[in-house]
Amino acid sequence: MPSAIPVYNLRSFPRHQSSELFYMTRLEKLVSEFKNIDQSHSHTFYLVMWINQGGGTHTIDFKTYPIRPHQLYFLTPGQVHSWQLDTNTTGFNLFFEPNFFRSQWGNRLHQYPFYHSHQHLPLLEVTQAEDRFNTLFSYAYQEYSEQQPNRADVFLSFLHLILESANRLYDQQLPGANSPYYDRIRQFEELLETQFIQVRTIGAYADQLGLTPNHLNHICQKVLGKKASQLLHERILIEAQRLLTHTTKSVQEVGFQLGFDDPSYFVRFFRKYAGCTPADFRHQQAVSEHR
Numbered sequence: 001m002p003s004a005i006p007v008y009n010l011r012s013f014p015r016h017q018s019s020e021l022f023y024m025t026r027l028e029k030l031v032s033e034f035k036n037i038d039q040s041h042s043h044t045f046y047l048v049m050w051i052n053q054g055g056g057t058h059t060i061d062f063k064t065y066p067i068r069p070h071q072l073y074f075l076t077p078g079q080v081h082s083w084q085l086d087t088n089t090t091g092f093n094l095f096f097e098p099n100f101f102r103s104q105w106g107n108r109l110h111q112y113p114f115y116h117s118h119q120h121l122p123l124l125e126v127t128q129a130e131d132r133f134n135t136l137f138s139y140a141y142q143e144y145s146e147q148q149p150n151r152a153d154v155f156l157s158f159l160h161l162i163l164e165s166a167n168r169l170y171d172q173q174l175p176g177a178n179s180p181y182y183d184r185i186r187q188f189e190e191l192l193e194t195q196f197i198q199v200r201t202i203g204a205y206a207d208q209l210g211l212t213p214n215h216l217n218h219i220c221q222k223v224l225g226k227k228a229s230q231l232l233h234e235r236i237l238i239e240a241q242r243l244l245t246h247t248t249k250s251v252q253e254v255g256f257q258l259g260f261d262d263p264s265y266f267v268r269f270f271r272k273y274a275g276c277t278p279a280d281f282r283h284q285q286a287v288s289e290h291r
Contacts, residue, residue: 005242010045022097039082041080045097054089059081060081067085124170182223196235245285
């Protein structure tokens with residue numbers, strides 16, 4: 001039977017100090033200490049994960065990626081993920097609240113392409129700078145583990161170095177991925193994350209961003225090659241897929257929860273954007289889970 005998706009905050013993790021806006025642990029230690037952390041769950045914080053060695057699979061919002069040595073994974077608040085790790089897999093998990101990063105670097109977090117939760121590849125294959133990332137994560141973990149003066153400031157510096165180094169590689173591997181418009185796109189995504197059920201007009205989002213609907217569409221087309229309405233529809237679809245997979249609600253109940261008063265319209269919407277009916281999608285997920 002499907003079960004509700006756990007949502008973890010930083011206080012959920014062993015030895016986290018309640019006043020801190022960051023947390024770091026070795027991946028292998030997290031797996032051994034936190035029961036069912038490999039099962040589907042989401043977070044209230046940002047995540048960057050470094051795979052040092054090993055293999056397996058990592059599923060993020062219904063897309064599955066093969067785990068390989070020297071990968072970086074990036075997740076934003078609200079994304080649902082799970083993994084199946086080989087027993088020899090090692091690495092680091094670094095979690096942080098957005099305000100921790102913004103306290104020093106302002107809106108820079110919005111400008112990283114890998115933190116565009118539904119629009120860009122959430123991983124980076126590191127093929128030329130493995131030692132740099134091994135060193136950065138190792139030093140960050142050492143700083144996290146030791147209670148030294150100005151610990152939070154030094155740890156934030158390591159986090160900034162990790163994200164800026166990743167951003168350079170991401171831009172090299174995906175030319176044109178970097179854009180001055182990314183902060184606007186991420187602001188739009190944040191509004192979508194909290195309002196996509198209640199607010200269904202692009203004009204209403206554009207007003208909140210201080211833009212015209214045409215300008216918001218122009219930004220989305222230039223950066224992502226999509227209309228603003230496509231981002232809204234994709235966010236609704238992902239939530240529908242999550243509810244169909246992780247709850248026992250009927251198709252009609254899922255549609256109502258997502259603001260569709262007409263069940264047949266919800267089915268048509270889902271088929272248009274997912275390529276199958278909600279019932280077929282639920283069946284496919286159930287079959288795949290029991291393989």
